[in-house]
Amino acid sequence: MAKPKFGVVDTTFSRINLGDIALDELRKFGFRAIRITVPGIKDLPVSAKKLIEEEGCDIVITLGWVGGTQKDLLSYLVLSVGLVMVQLMTNRHVIDVTVHEDEAESDKELMKLAENRVREHVENAVKLMTYPKQLIREAGTGQRQGSEDAGPLMR
Amino acid sequence: MAKPKFGVVDTTFSRINLGDIALDELRKFGFRAIRITVPGIKDLPVSAKKLIEEEGCDIVITLGWVGGTQKDLLSYLVLSVGLVMVQLMTNRHVIDVTVHEDEAESDKELMKLAENRVREHVENAVKLMTYPKQLIREAGTGQRQGSEDAGPLMR
Amino acid sequence: MAKPKFGVVDTTFSRINLGDIALDELRKFGFRAIRITVPGIKDLPVSAKKLIEEEGCDIVITLGWVGGTQKDLLSYLVLSVGLVMVQLMTNRHVIDVTVHEDEAESDKELMKLAENRVREHVENAVKLMTYPKQLIREAGTGQRQGSEDAGPLMR
Amino acid sequence: MAKPKFGVVDTTFSRINLGDIALDELRKFGFRAIRITVPGIKDLPVSAKKLIEEEGCDIVITLGWVGGTQKDLLSYLVLSVGLVMVQLMTNRHVIDVTVHEDEAESDKELMKLAENRVREHVENAVKLMTYPKQLIREAGTGQRQGSEDAGPLMR
Amino acid sequence: MAKPKFGVVDTTFSRINLGDIALDELRKFGFRAIRITVPGIKDLPVSAKKLIEEEGCDIVITLGWVGGTQKDLLSYLVLSVGLVMVQLMTNRHVIDVTVHEDEAESDKELMKLAENRVREHVENAVKLMTYPKQLIREAGTGQRQGSEDAGPLMR
Numbered sequence: 032m033a034k035p036k037f038g039v040v041d042t043t044f045s046r047i048n049l050g051d052i053a054l055d056e057l058r059k060f061g062f063r064a065i066r067i068t069v070p071g072i073k074d075l076p077v078s079a080k081k082l083i084e085e086e087g088c089d090i091v092i093t094l095g096w097v098g099g100t101q102k103d104l105l106s107y108l109v110l111s112v113g114l115v116m117v118q119l120m121t122n123r124h125v126i127d128v129t130v131h132e133d134e135a136e137s138d139k140e141l142m143k144l145a146e147n148r149v150r151e152h153v154e155n156a157v158k159l160m161t162y163p164k165q166l167i168r169e170a171g172t173g174q175r176q177g178s179e180d181a182g183p184l185m186r
Numbered sequence: 187m188a189k190p191k192f193g194v195v196d197t198t199f200s201r202i203n204l205g206d207i208a209l210d211e212l213r214k215f216g217f218r219a220i221r222i223t224v225p226g227i228k229d230l231p232v233s234a235k236k237l238i239e240e241e242g243c244d245i246v247i248t249l250g251w252v253g254g255t256q257k258d259l260l261s262y263l264v265l266s267v268g269l270v271m272v273q274l275m276t277n278r279h280v281i282d283v284t285v286h287e288d289e290a291e292s293d294k295e296l297m298k299l300a301e302n303r304v305r306e307h308v309e310n311a312v313k314l315m316t317y318p319k320q321l322i323r324e325a326g327t328g329q330r331q332g333s334e335d336a337g338p339l340m341r
Numbered sequence: 342m343a344k345p346k347f348g349v350v351d352t353t354f355s356r357i358n359l360g361d362i363a364l365d366e367l368r369k370f371g372f373r374a375i376r377i378t379v380p381g382i383k384d385l386p387v388s389a390k391k392l393i394e395e396e397g398c399d400i401v402i403t404l405g406w407v408g409g410t411q412k413d414l415l416s417y418l419v420l421s422v423g424l425v426m427v428q429l430m431t432n433r434h435v436i437d438v439t440v441h442e443d444e445a446e447s448d449k450e451l452m453k454l455a456e457n458r459v460r461e462h463v464e465n466a467v468k469l470m471t472y473p474k475q476l477i478r479e480a481g482t483g484q485r486q487g488s489e490d491a492g493p494l495m496r
Numbered sequence: 497m498a499k500p501k502f503g504v505v506d507t508t509f510s511r512i513n514l515g516d517i518a519l520d521e522l523r524k525f526g527f528r529a530i531r532i533t534v535p536g537i538k539d540l541p542v543s544a545k546k547l548i549e550e551e552g553c554d555i556v557i558t559l560g561w562v563g564g565t566q567k568d569l570l571s572y573l574v575l576s577v578g579l580v581m582v583q584l585m586t587n588r589h590v591i592d593v594t595v596h597e598d599e600a601e602s603d604k605e606l607m608k609l610a611e612n613r614v615r616e617h618v619e620n621a622v623k624l625m626t627y628p629k630q631l632i633r634e635a636g637t638g639q640r641q642g643s644e645d646a647g648p649l650m651r
Numbered sequence: 652m653a654k655p656k657f658g659v660v661d662t663t664f665s666r667i668n669l670g671d672i673a674l675d676e677l678r679k680f681g682f683r684a685i686r687i688t689v690p691g692i693k694d695l696p697v698s699a700k701k702l703i704e705e706e707g708c709d710i711v712i713t714l715g716w717v718g719g720t721q722k723d724l725l726s727y728l729v730l731s732v733g734l735v736m737v738q739l740m741t742n743r744h745v746i747d748v749t750v751h752e753d754e755a756e757s758d759k760e761l762m763k764l765a766e767n768r769v770r771e772h773v774e775n776a777v778k779l780m781t782y783p784k785q786l787i788r789e790a791g792t793g794q795r796q797g798s799e800d801a802g803p804l805m806r
Contacts, residue, residue, distance in 0.1 A: 043793075044793070044795070045791045046801055046802065047791050047804055048790050048803070049791060050787070051790070054265050067786075069785040070772070070775045073731065073735065076735050077743070078744075080742060085742070085786070088255075092335055102724075104260070107257075109728070112268075113706050113735040115231050115264055116271070116736070118235075119231060119232060119275060122235060124215070124230075156223045158722055163222060163223075166219065166223040169203075169223065170197070170198060172196075172201075173199070173201040183201055183298055184202055185293065259412075263419070266415065270387075274430060275425055277391055277395070279388075281384075307380070321379065322378040324353040325351050326356065327353055337354045338357065339357055339414070357517050383550070383611075409605070410630045414572050418573070422574055422578075425574055425578035428583055473532060473533075476533040476534065476535070477531065481515070482504050484535065495513055495603065567768050569721075569725070576693065576729040580729055580736070584696060588697070589694060620690045631663055631689065635665070635669075637666075637668075638666040639663070
């Protein structure tokens, strides 16, 4: 089987270089990616679609950074609906990694959370492309990306 | 008539292995299914569409687990809109089973509710595929999946 | 002109057999309908589309029952968006009749409201199919389905 | 150039005959229109699409009346999304005129606002169809339909 | 490579002539644009699509002005969803510049913010069309359009 082709899109709006982290993590698994950067999260859906349709990517990882206001939350909703549409129009997965500026108490904590989330979502994307049965083994185990796993509910 | 082909998709985010329950219930009715697991609920719509279009499923049961925050509720909205789009693009039913983490008072109660909901929705999917007229007989009877039926309003 | 072909979809979730009321009202106008029943309101859009595309219905009446929580309201939003999509994909009207569980003070009142709403919407569907000019005569008259008409604003 | 073909859709739900006002205003500009009336605002999108695709209208003016509850606001959202979809599916403008029941202090004021809004939006539709450069001249001038113009911000 | 073709759409609703600012900024980069003006923000999506499909624009900059009420916020949501759809239907970027009337303390401040935002977004559009690698260099640097950049988070 040919190696899967990964796409990565991040933003200049983000306060952390999420694209670099994603590329670094992909490298650990032996993969490279086509990477593009766009201004903000509302530019992500069409970028993902172009990577799939014009660059032949098999999967795209989008990296969004969302502010803390109500307007930012609306933009996040629009991003999410757009990414679902992209997937349904292309029959390809788009792994949506979003960091919300108000998720952590300090900058340091936010950086750690963001890095972990990107790396764990990249791992998910790699599993989807190379060994999807591994995900069945993790079904219902309460995986969380960027913070501690919730774990399975105990009987 | 050929046996209907069922698809089941669940998530690693879920804290209960909902996919196993669905497969078990389908087995009771004499059906098997193609099962895949994806990271989270926003990955469900494209997975359902791929099961229908690439694997030939006649119906798909998606099993989602939703956290209790406002952002989780937005993701649930996006999931729901996406599943409607999948159905309209394929003219196939997708039975959306969602468990909200904040629905029950205790873990034990949540596990019971989740299991019942999955089993009752699987039964609905089986009826839709094999004997849809049975559903007409239940029209207006206040069926609920996972908790006690509301029942019909009494004159 | 050939008789128009009506479709009716209701749910097992509903606490009133709205489908029977719709069929009864259509009968008064001399029409029959293809009727199907599905579990809940999120199953209505694809059902309406299938009635149009696979059964040749010229118009579909969907009968939804909505609970009183915020999640129910989200499902209602998803239903409404889905029904608009069905209409735009088929160029056919879908008349959406929704009863909200929290609309009335008592069960008795709710049953009366629901029955009237179904019957008046069926009448609208019949007018759309057989004598649409009648609707122009009623333009701006403040028609309400299920409760008293608001009437036109008086100069 | 052939005369543009206008479509007008209003509702029986409205408490003012907005369609008559639109037709009267179009007449002042020397235009006629195909007019249809439907029960409520959720019936407007498919009606506009049918006027464009089945009746050959170049532009459609939809006239909606929206109640004051949260459910009404959701219907308004659905209407708006639907009208955007119609425009993107047909590459034709649909001018959406909406009157919200709670916009004015008195019936009299509401009637005046509604009439002005319809007439000014009809004028916009006529400009779009016949002399779109006039709109460039009004760019950034704070036009409002139905109430006093906000005007341009002053340096 | 042929020069990219820019489209600009603004509104008569806006209280600032945002289109003129965009054209001025494009001129500094040596580009001209096709400019159209429409009544309000809900007219922007189809206008952008027509500029791409009927006028051959490679990218469109839409310039919206949004009032401060809840209804205005809903219209902004509809605009945003519509612009995502345009991009996914055409595989072209649409740069959405929105000024919210309630963003600044004074008219003077709002005018400055609006002008800066338009100019910086035009610069983004130019980079996307001529030298997209420059955006990769700015990835994660916390760029903001119209106000001071947030900058990258410091370790």
